[in-house]
Amino acid sequence: MTAIAETPAETPVANLGRxxxxxxxxxxxxxxxxxxxxxxLIVILAGVLAPWLAPYSPTEVHxxxxxxxPGTVGFALGTDDLGRDVLSRVxxxxxxxxxxxxLSVLLAVVVGVPLGLLSGxxxxxxxxxxxLADLMLAFPFLILAVGLAAINGGGLGNAAIALGIANIPTxxxxxRAETLRLKDTDFVLAAHTMxxxxxxxxxxxxxxxxxxxxxxxxxxxxxxxxxxxxxLSFLGLGIQPPKPSLGIMLSDAQxxxxxxxxxxxxxxxxxxxxxxxxxxxxxxxxxxxxxKTGK
Amino acid sequence: xxxxxxxxxxxxxxxxxxxxxxxVPAVQGAGFRLMPGQRVAVVGESxxxxxxxxxxxxxxxxxxxxxxxxxxxxxxxDITYADEKRLRRLRGREIGLVPxxxxxxxxxxxxVGRQVxxxxxxxxxxxxxxxxxxxxxxxxxxxxxxxxRRARQYPHELSGGMRQxxxxxxxxxxxxxxxxxxEPTSALDVTVQRQILDHLENLTKELGTxxxxxxxxxxLAVDRADQVVVMSKGKVVEAGPARQILTDPExxxxxxxxxxxxxxxxxxxxxxxxxxxxxxxEEPVLEVDRVSKEYRIPGRGGVLRAVDEVSFTVGRxxxxxxVGESxxxxxxTARMVLGLVPATTxxxxxDGSEMVGLRGARLRAARRAMQPVFxxxxxxxxxxxxxxxxxxEPLRIFGVGDRAERRVRVLELLEQVALPAAVTQRxxxxxxxxxxxxxxxxxxxxxxxxxxxCDEAVSALDVLVQDQIxxxxxxxxxxxxxxxxxxxxxxxVVRSIAHDVVVMRGGRVVEQGPVDQVLxxxxxxxxxxxxxxxxxxxxxx
Numbered sequence: 001m002t003a004i005a006e007t008p009a010e011t012p013v014a015n016l017g018r019x020x021x022x023x024x025x026x027x028x029x030x031x032x033x034x035x036x037x038x039x040x041l042i043v044i045l046a047g048v049l050a051p052w053l054a055p056y057s058p059t060e061v062h063x064x065x066x067x068x069x070p071g072t073v074g075f076a077l078g079t080d081d082l083g084r085d086v087l088s089r090v091x092x093x094x095x096x097x098x099x100x101x102x103l104s105v106l107l108a109v110v111v112g113v114p115l116g117l118l119s120g121x122x123x124x125x126x127x128x129x130x131x132l133a134d135l136m137l138a139f140p141f142l143i144l145a146v147g148l149a150a151i152n153g154g155g156l157g158n159a160a161i162a163l164g165i166a167n168i169p170t171x172x173x174x175x176r177a178e179t180l181r182l183k184d185t186d187f188v189l190a191a192h193t194m195x196x197x198x199x200x201x202x203x204x205x206x207x208x209x210x211x212x213x214x215x216x217x218x219x220x221x222x223x224x225x226x227x228x229x230x231x232l233s234f235l236g237l238g239i240q241p242p243k244p245s246l247g248i249m250l251s252d253a254q255x256x257x258x259x260x261x262x263x264x265x266x267x268x269x270x271x272x273x274x275x276x277x278x279x280x281x282x283x284x285x286x287x288x289x290x291x292k293t294g295k
Numbered sequence: 296x297x298x299x300x301x302x303x304x305x306x307x308x309x310x311x312x313x314x315x316x317x318x319v320p321a322v323q324g325a326g327f328r329l330m331p332g333q334r335v336a337v338v339g340e341s342x343x344x345x346x347x348x349x350x351x352x353x354x355x356x357x358x359x360x361x362x363x364x365x366x367x368x369x370x371x372x373d374i375t376y377a378d379e380k381r382l383r384r385l386r387g388r389e390i391g392l393v394p395x396x397x398x399x400x401x402x403x404x405x406x407v408g409r410q411v412x413x414x415x416x417x418x419x420x421x422x423x424x425x426x427x428x429x430x431x432x433x434x435x436x437x438x439x440x441x442x443x444r445r446a447r448q449y450p451h452e453l454s455g456g457m458r459q460x461x462x463x464x465x466x467x468x469x470x471x472x473x474x475x476x477x478e479p480t481s482a483l484d485v486t487v488q489r490q491i492l493d494h495l496e497n498l499t500k501e502l503g504t505x506x507x508x509x510x511x512x513x514x515l516a517v518d519r520a521d522q523v524v525v526m527s528k529g530k531v532v533e534a535g536p537a538r539q540i541l542t543d544p545e546x547x548x549x550x551x552x553x554x555x556x557x558x559x560x561x562x563x564x565x566x567x568x569x570x571x572x573x574x575x576x577e578e579p580v581l582e583v584d585r586v587s588k589e590y591r592i593p594g595r596g597g598v599l600r601a602v603d604e605v606s607f608t609v610g611r612x613x614x615x616x617x618v619g620e621s622x623x624x625x626x627x628t629a630r631m632v633l634g635l636v637p638a639t640t641x642x643x644x645x646d647g648s649e650m651v652g653l654r655g656a657r658l659r660a661a662r663r664a665m666q667p668v669f670x671x672x673x674x675x676x677x678x679x680x681x682x683x684x685x686x687x688e689p690l691r692i693f694g695v696g697d698r699a700e701r702r703v704r705v706l707e708l709l710e711q712v713a714l715p716a717a718v719t720q721r722x723x724x725x726x727x728x729x730x731x732x733x734x735x736x737x738x739x740x741x742x743x744x745x746x747x748x749c750d751e752a753v754s755a756l757d758v759l760v761q762d763q764i765x766x767x768x769x770x771x772x773x774x775x776x777x778x779x780x781x782x783x784x785x786x787x788v789v790r791s792i793a794h795d796v797v798v799m800r801g802g803r804v805v806e807q808g809p810v811d812q813v814l815x816x817x818x819x820x821x822x823x824x825x826x827x828x829x830x831x832x833x834x835x836x
């Protein structure tokens with residue numbers, strides 16, 4: 001009796017194995033996700049391996065050869081107004097941008113996720129935390145960055161902090177919404193009847209189920225932070241020259257844009273690729289983590 | 296009826312529908328005919344392809360679904376691969392649809408009158424000027440009380456039954472020759488369901504509309520259709536006159552469906568555990584004594600009594616069922632028993648000790664003695680946990696045994712609920728609905744409770760699986776001497792599992808007593824109404 005309705009048709013093949021395996025497989029079957037992932041991998045590798053890949057130091061000045069065209073012998077992507085090698089600077093710049101991106105995502109996750117969980121779970125905390133988040137949202141991050149720069153001076157760390165703080169409120173909201181949804185599910189109710197405490201429910205049931213939303217939000221914050229770093233550096237509030245960053249390169253190249261656009265084009269392309277990569281990869285990740293989409 | 300007509304209204308032959316290329320077709324070789332004015336029901340479990348077949352007829356296959364073979368003919372015209380233009384004219388005008396979920400199928404920001412009027416205008420059945428008045432007429436026909444006032448209301452202002460009537464009005468607005476009703480009442484309470492189906496029946500008869508009824512409920516199908524088509528796994532396994540399907544099913548699958556249909560089921564499961572007879576007369580496991588739950592209505596300062604002075608007991612090794620429709624307070628009562636919702640007044644005693652207001656260690660002990668099984672096994676199991684982790688969670692919380700002992704206990708529990716040991720490392724979404732509910736039951740049993748609270752524990756399951764789970768619950772009651780508090784809206788399920796029954800309505804108990812007494816000679820008119828509303832009740836008895 002038992003065997004009939006509950007065997008083959010409904011039961012997925014036994015060796016389908018674990019959920020994580022399925023997520024990876026779904027990612028691998030999504031061509032756009034693969035393109036995004038490949039883009040990110042290339043940029044990350046370029047940044048990490050910059051000291052070995054770069055032909056020159058990013059700050060090395062060649063006064064005799066400014067404004068070289070891309071393809072010039074010795075300077076594959078040309079040189080800027082001070083004769084610095086654009087390829088070397090793009091490699092190191094991507095590295096700096098990524099560092100800022102990763103640090104600000106970490107900050108947003110470390111602060112935003114616990115606050116989101118708590119405010120979603122305890123109603124009395126919600127009023128406090130949500131108003132705080134609204135306040136942070138209402139505060140322009142550029143002014144925050146100016147303030148931080150005024151206190152500590154510019155730099156990679158300050159850019160990361162300013163961008164991280166700017167992204168905390170959205171992270172709080174995403175996690176809070178997930179928590180509100182999850183705390184009314186039957187499996188959380190079932191945990192209550194097993195006398196599970198609030199911390200166990202938050203840590204073992206709600207957080208793991210909210211993880212996909214958190215990861216996806218992180219992939220949204222990351223390119224925003226990379227762009228934000230470019231903005232801050234462009235305005236002189238982020239990484240300080242002569243250190244390279246994609247934003248500084250844009251800022252430097254701006255004055256000579258009509259004479260030689262190349263020193264601006266390459267960092268611009270890399271910024272676009274990073275953002276595109278994260279968007280594609282983030283979409284694919286969201287689909288892969290959603291148990292409702294196909295196997 | 297018009298069975299002598301030479302030409303069928305709708306003829307589906309050898310229909311094959313596939314979603315992704317290369318995948319097993321969702322519908323394979325399905326075929327049936329529908330004469331003008333005839334009523335045909337397509338019956339099957341979830342995944343049987345019954346809805347897909349209906350959608351294919353309307354050219355409304357979702358996502359990547361495509362007809363990959365066979366023919367669909369409407370009055371002799373081949374509409375299998377009709378273009379969008381032809382389909383648009385066909386839908387609504389020649390074939391009307393009453394969908395399943397009234398909430399998601401009505402536009403929440405448009406008044407219902409306008410939604411009906413729009414259908415009329417789009418299909419050229421009325422001019423912009425006369426459409427609103429005509430819409431009110433049609434709503435009235437569909438049995439909506441005070442149609443002129445209702446037409447100006449929004450969907451959220453109407454009850455579920457009223458919304459379904461609006462959908463029927465839209466489906467019939469253009470006087471189609473064929474009405475497809477896809478589970479038209481499965482979201483409604485039984486008494487409302489009955490009214491709606493009665494009305495639909497009269498209306499289609501009056502207008503001479505043919506009806507294609509898609510349902511999972513064999514009782515309902517036999518009740519409401521002339522011909523029944525039984526589908527399973529994408530294939531038509533049997534088709535014939537409704538009576539014949541019921542009394543003389545030919546196919547093995549149909550036979551099992553008929554046996555499993557709870558409305559037919561004889562109260563076979565209620566044998567009392569031998570030797571328990573003397574015990575349950577002594578002291579009940581659970582005693583609920585004049586319990587009430589009040590909610591403050593925000594703003595007005597008023598009070599809503601969701602549960603009003605409800606009293607009942609659950610005897611040792613016995614099953615007490617609470618029956619009621621939505622809003623009856625049955626689920627709130629169950630949640631109060633489980634201690635998830637505090638009771639406003641009254642006493643709940645588990646094994647003689649008071650539960651209301653318990654805290655700390657005593658509450659822990661009480662929770663251990665009482666575990667729930669929820670309605671939807673898709674929702675009640677954390678999707679990120681493996682089966683083993685799910686079942687051991689209560690053991691870990693209560694610090695029962697060490698790792699190895701817990702592992703042994705899991706295997707023991709899996710055996711009790713008839714699941715293979717191989718599922719321990721699987722995740723819930725790798726299991727079928729019935730398997731998941733078995734895992735939920737195993738988890739509920741892990742701590743060795745005396746009372747299991749089943750909140751609509753079989754309502755989300757297909758008939759055959761439902762039957763298996765009910766059998767399992769019965770076996771476990773015998774083996775472990777468990778007591779059940781069984782919450783259900785389905786009197787036929789209650790009849791087959793409960794010893795005692797409590798009928799609730801609007802927060803109050805309207806009738807209670809031994810199941811035979813209440814269901815065979817109901818004293819309260821509401822209970823009678825509930826009993827009569829069971830689909831197939833008349834046919835089966």
